[in-house]
Amino acid sequence: MDPREIIKRPLITEKSTNLQAENKYSFAVDPRANKWQIKLAVEQIFGVKVMAVNTLRYQGKKRRQGRSEGYTPQWKKAVVTLAADQQIEFFEGV
Numbered sequence: 001m002d003p004r005e006i007i008k009r010p011l012i013t014e015k016s017t018n019l020q021a022e023n024k025y026s027f028a029v030d031p032r033a034n035k036w037q038i039k040l041a042v043e044q045i046f047g048v049k050v051m052a053v054n055t056l057r058y059q060g061k062k063r064r065q066g067r068s069e070g071y072t073p074q075w076k077k078a079v080v081t082l083a084a085d086q087q088i089e090f091f092e093g094v
Contacts, residue, residue, distance in 0.1 A: 003041035006033045010090060011077065023082045031057070031076040038078045046088050052081040 008028045016026035029038055035053040042050050055078050060071035082088070 001030065001033065001037065003044045006030050006037055006041040007045060016079075019079065023084065023086070025080050025082070025088055027078050027080065029055075029076050029078045031074060033076070033078075035078075038080070042080050046090070048086040048088060049083040050080055051083055054079045054081075 006029055008030065011026040011028055013026070016024075019026065027038075027042070029041075033041075035055060038053050038055070039050045042048065042053075055076060058075050058077065060074045062069065062071055064070075
C-alpha cells in the first residue's frame with residue numbers, strides 16, 4: 001500500500017490536542033493497515049521517528065433516516081507516539 005492510502009486524515013479533537021503535550025498524534029487510517037505499516041507511513045510522510053503505534057477499531061453505529069435503516073462506516077484510529085525531540089509541523093498552532 002502507498003503511505004498516503006494508509007493515512008487517511010489527521011484527527012483534530014479536544015482529546016487529541018491534549019495528547020500532543022505527550023508527543024502523541026491521532027490519525028484515521030485504513031482498516032486493513034497494521035501497526036508496522038502505519039509506522040512506516042508516518043515516518044515517510046512526515047519525516048519523523050515513531051516510537052509506538054496504538055490502534056483502535058470503531059464499529060459502525062446504527063442510524064435511521066425515515067424508514068430506512070443503515071450503519072455508519074467502520075473505521076480505524078491510530079495514536080502515534082513520536083521520539084522526545086520530534087514533532088509534526090502539521091499539528092502546530094491547532
